[in-house]
Amino acid sequence: MELFDFHIMPYQWVTDDAWPFPNDRWDPQKGSQLYDDYLDELEYSANNGFDGIGFNEHHFSAYGLMPSPNIMAANMAARTEDVTLAFFANVSPTRANPVRLAEEIAMLDNMTEGRILSGFARGIPSEYASWSIPMEESRPRFEEAWDLIVKTWTADEPFDWDGEFWQYDNVYTWPRPYQDPHPDLWMPAESDESLKWAAEHDVGIGSTFNTPEEMREAFDKYRDFAADAGNSAGDDKFTIMRSTYVAETDEKAKEEAEEALKYHYKNITAGVHKGVTAWMMGDDLYDPEREAEYLENLHPHGQLAWNFDFDEYLERGEIVVGSPETVAAEIERQYEIVGGFGRLAGQFTFGNLSHEKAVKNRELFVDEVMPELQRMGQVTGGTAQAAGADD
Template sequence: MKFGLFGGAARGADQTGDSQSYRSFIDYVVKAEELGFESLFLVEHHFTGAGQLSASMTLLSYLAGLTSRMRLGTGVTVLPWHNPVLMAEQAATVDVVSNGRLDFGIGRGYRPNEFHGFIVDPATAPARFDEAIDLILKSWTTRDRWSHQGQYWRYRDIIVEPQPVQQPHPPIWVAAQSEASIRQAAARGQSLLLDQFSDTQAIGQRIAWYRDEQVIRGVEARSHQIAVTRGLLLVDDDAKRNAEVDRRLKAIAMLAATARVPNEEGEAPVVGSQMLDSSQGATEASTVIGTPEACIARLKELEAVGVDYVLFNDPWGGVERLRFFAREVLGEFSGQPVEESAVA
């Protein structure tokens, strides 16, 4: 089983500016690579007022120069917000400066406040997404000049540079939840990003859809092409467990609140088109939680339904929690001891 990180820089409650949170997050990622974590998938969010990360490609470019092994991904780039040719150029640049370490995670968007802010009709998101990904792939794989007159974008006599290091293009990761979208990703040979709020049973069902479609289509099934995000609530004493759950519940409530259209009441859909179950039971069922022994048991439950790649979302645990995980849990799944110098 492989482990990576999911999330981004976020302004703490005690911070008034953004520079401190970005600096802290950058140090966190660099240390995670030293500890043996395989990847980082950065979120992209806009207009929250809560200091969330918006320019993921810019930050990945910077992190490319500070890391040497870690895969650098987007979780996800919301294609309806972006000019696809400009995005192709930016993403290819990250792939070049990282020497071929980009994982390009993409999605259609789901937050009402973002559709509202960009003045994009949510009903157009699927068509915008499809046209954008076709243009990005064409940009990465076409060596001659080309033109395009589409429903949403037009270009004349362009040649897109730079070309990515990974050929024919960086891996495409799709955030998907419904059976139809998961089967579509499998049929297209795209990797799959699964959410951090669904329980183990739901995750297992989605993996089964993906693998079944691969068999139907004759697509090669590979390890580590499905990544599942989980909250990491590892503690050294079970007495601390409830406090961690409470803190995550407050974070989820803030996420839901910032996803709403300003001045509108009601719950916001947080995962795809489904309303988020923010109960304590649902939160505990979708996290890797408790002492090292309990976390190992939860990860083995995930492993039993086909999970071999877990991305941890942990906005407040910091390097100390990563170090604790590396020392007490990682070796159970990596098949090799963790270097003492890294966890000291």
């Protein structure tokens, strides 16, 4: 399988805030150092055996410091030579100009000689609240943006576009993508409608905030939809994402990771859910005095995050924490339960985990876990990286 380092780049110093996180909490000295540390962590992974490094998009949020994942990818393009640069993902439906997004990705694909894996996502409700876009438009916007971007990459001459949400005269990309006809595509998918759409378009999918059993149910639906459409559904079509921490023993791993995971889920993950719930309940901004009402109405994933319990998350398989032997065995167990996957995207930095522990985590994973995983399932298909040696 392919092994990716997926970095959300969290801010590490919020307490009782909620989305949109107040920008007076931002400390530029601390924030600048975080970017340095996070990019160094990704560079370490790129130079030590990972197949890819991943970026994603979030706005006004301590959860992730990447409102523009393309800027991060450009930085890492200059630091790396062989590793796949993967978007998990650009939120295309909320972009004012999807053609500009297509151009930027085409540029990156050429700058890296075809090392781009391009993911697009519908995004979470906060993305729509940010830009005053009705949530009910998310799916048609996603599908139109997808079709527009693909056509922009592949058209032989300028074309006009008269869609429901975007209209253009005489557009296409110059430069064209390096990969022919374009970078491999990927999307997160959980609902039946998204699974069916992805399978019919022969696009790989991924999952994160679910148990292996829930992933198996979704992946099996994808397999059925793909068979109906006459498309393949091998391991290379499936990515799972897991917060992962390795230490010398199970006990030490829990001791080192638990508080950072608690911050990740209770402070910043639940913080996003609380703010989104306030918005969906009609409040322009999160009101601390109404927190009890928001908590009662949280999405189940938000409820789970707010009430974070290390052992519960470990049992669910959402986090993979332990000795090298435990981590490798747990990933193999999940591989068997879901019926195979072609890519593991690990979050090796989460919450307020220190840079030193984040690097040590990667070192132990590379030295002692990676060799065990590389014998699992030879994947065919996938990124340009795989052709030389595949979420």
